[in-house]
Amino acid sequence: MTLAGFDLQSIDAPKMHGVFAAMREDGDGVHAVDSLGTLFFRYDDVMQILSMPDEFSSAIFLGGPQAAHDEGSARQRLAVDTVGNILLFLDAPAHTRLRSLVRHAFSAKAILLWEQTVESVVDEVIADLIPHRGEIVDYNEVVAHVVPIRVISEILGIDPGDYPYFKRMTTAFVNVFDAAVTGQARAEALELAGELSEFTVSLIEHRRSNPRADLLGLLIAAEENGEKLSTAELVSSVAALLAGGSHTIVGMLGNGLQFLHDHPDQLELVMRDRQMMAGAVDEIVRLEPSGRWTGRVATRDVQLAGHSFQQGDLVWAGMASANRDPRQFDDPERFDITRHPNRHLGFGRGVHYCIGAQLARLQGRIVLPRVFEAFPTLSILTEQQTWRNDFISPSRITMPVRI
Template sequence: MAERALPTVFELTPLNPVYRADPHVLLDDLRARCPVHRDEASGSVVVTRYADVRGMVSDRTLWRDPIRADGKSFLSRSLVGADADPDNRGETTSILLLDDPDHARIRQPLTQALYARVAKFRPEVERIVDEALDRIVPGKPFDLMSAFCVPIPIDVIASILGVDHDRLAEFRVWSEDVIQNLNPFRNEEQTARMEASSAALTEYWTQTIAARKAAPRDDLISDMTRLQAQGAPISDIELRINLGALLVGGNLTTTDLIGNAVRLLLTHPGELAKLRADPGLVSAVVEETLRYEPPVDITGRVASREMEVGGCPVATAESFMFSLRAANRDPEAFEDPHRFDVARKHKPHVAFGGGAHICIGAPLARLEAQVALVRLFDRFPNLRLADPAAEPVWRTLPFFRGLERLEVVA
C-alpha cells in the first residue's frame, strides 16, 4: 500500500476546512512522519519540529528577504512586490522582510522609540480597555470580537503612533485589506482592495509625517521624525512603510491573541478559575495562549548557504517555511502539548519568531492582552459562551488564526 501523501503548504491554511477546524490533525501527522520536507507545490522546505524551528529562526546567518529566494520558491517570491528594488529594499518593504544592514539600520531607532512608549503606556491601555468594557451591555448575547477584541488594539496602536482617532474605522479597514499582501492566495477583489488601501495609507502617512516635522506632538511619529533630524539614517519612505507595518501588525494579530485567550479560558473553566484566584497569573495565561493557539502560523527564511536540516539537503537560496504552530505543540518540547495549562512549566514558545526578526510588537501585544483579560473577567465574572456547543468560527486568512465572532453573555 502506498504511503499517504504529505499535505502541501496550500492544505496547511484555514482555506482547508480540515485545517481550519483543527490544524493539529494535519500538523501532528506531518511532524511525526516527516518533520523536514520539501514541498514542491510551494517551493518551500517545511520545518515543523520545535528544536529545528527555534534554532533556525534564531540563526542570524539565514536570509529573511524573499527577494533572495530562488525562482522555484513560489511562496516566498509571492511576497516580493512588483515595485521591489533589489538595490534599495528599505524603500520597498518593511523590516519584517529586510536583511541587514538595512534591517538593523531601520529597526534599531524604531525599537528605541517604540519600547520607550510602551514602557509608560499601561495607564493608557487600561483606559482604552475600560472604555470598551463600559460600552458592553450585560445580560444580552453579543460578539466579543467586534465589541472588545477588535477595537482595543487599533485604539492602542493608533494612540501610540499618534494617528487620528476619528478615523479608527478606516484604519481597521485599511489594515484588513493591506495584510492581504501576505496572502499568496488572494483573489482579484482582495488584491484591488489591498492596492486601494495601500494607496490610502501611503497618502495618510506622507501628509502626517510632513505635519509632524512642522509641528511635533507627543507621539511615536514625532519621536521618529526627531530621530531623523538627529541623524537616524531613515528616509521618509522607509519611515512611512514601517509606521504602516506597525499599524497593520499592531492590531490584527493582537485582536486574535485576545480573542483566542478569552475563548480558551471560557472553554477551560479550571484554568479560568486559576486566573480569577490569582490575577498575577495573567502573564502565564498569555504565554500559554501564544503557545497553544498563536495568532500567526508561519514565518520564513532563505538558505544563505548549502546546508542540511533534519536529514534534508538544502541548496543556497532555497526557501524555508517554519510552522510556528506545529513547533509550539511538539511533544518532544512540551509535555502533553495539546493540554491548555496556564501553570505549565515555562519553556520558550516560538509564537513571536526569534533572533534578529523577533516580533517588534511583542511587548505591546503582551501588555494589551494582560490588561484586557484581567479587566474583562474582573468586570464580568460570570462571562460565558452564549452557546457552549457552537463550533468556533475561525477566519480564513491564510497563515493566521483568529476568530470571526465570539458570541458571549456577560
C-alpha cells in the first residue's frame, strides 16, 4: 500500500506501537511512504532484509540528506566522513575487515573486566543520590545519561575531567543521524561532531605513544592477518562507541526502569534472583529497541515479500514492529522476563548485529536492580515525562521519578 503524506516523525513516541500494530495487520504489512521508501512491519520480512546484505546495502548515510554539510567547513567534512564510515553504514568487504578487527576489543574476557568498572560507576552514582531520597529527580539526567557516558569513557581511558565535554559531543554526534535536526541546529551538530573527531585523533596519537590496557589500547593494538585499524577507522569506531555506547543505553535504562516499575511481579522475580536480569534485558530490548528502524538500499533488482524493488530503492526494516509481531511472539504486548525463546531483533541480526550488545546487556543487568534496591519505594511520574520524537530512535528527554 502507498501512503501519501503519512508522517511517522509527527506521531508521539509512546503512541507509535499502536500505529505499528495497525500497519502490520493492514494488507501484507508492507507500505510505501512518500519521500521515505518502503516500510516493512512483519517479523519474517524484517528478518529477511537484515539477512540479505548482498541485496540490501547499509551504506545509506553518505550521499543521503543527513550527510549534507558546508563543504567549506573542515570540521563538518570530518564529521560526515566519520559518521559515514562507522560499522553501521559499511558493507563488505570494508565492514568485514573493520568488524573483524574491532571484535577483538569486545571479547568475553574484555566484557568480564568491564563488569567491575560498571559496578564501581553505578555505586558512585547511587551514593550521590542517597541524600536526595524522597525527592523528585530526573532519572535521565542523574542516572541514565551519567552511567553510560562514564562507563564508555572509563573503558576507553578518557580523563574523568572530560566527561561533561564528551556528553555534549556525543549528543551532537547523535543529532547528525537525526533527519529532524535541520538548519542551524544541524550545522552546530556537525561542527561539534567534527570537534569530537578532532579530539579523538589527538587522543589516538597520544595513546599510540603512551600505550595503555584499556579499550582504546585494544583497538589500536588489534591486528588481523597483519592489518591494523587506520587512524580514520579508529576515529569512526571510537565515535560510534561514544554515541552508541551512551545514547542507545540511555534509552534502554529508561525503558527498563519503566517496565520493571509498571510490572511489580516481574520486578520481584529480578530482586529475588539477579540472574533473571539477563532475560529482563532481552525483554526490555524486545519491547522497546533503541533503534526502531534501520534503512537499506537495494543493490540490484530484487523481489521481497511479493514486492519488486529496483537498484537504489530504499527500504526500512521495522525492528520495533517485528518484535511485537504475534506471528513470532506469543502474547507479544506482555512484558515477560521469562520469555523463551526470545528471538527479538532489538540488537539487529546478521552481519550488522550490534557489536556492543554485551556491553549494553552488562549495564542493564547491573544498573536496574541496584536502583530499585537502593530506592525500593521509587515511583515514576509517567505523565510528566517528555519525549524526543524521532523516526529511528525516539527517546525520553526527561524522566521525573520520586526516589
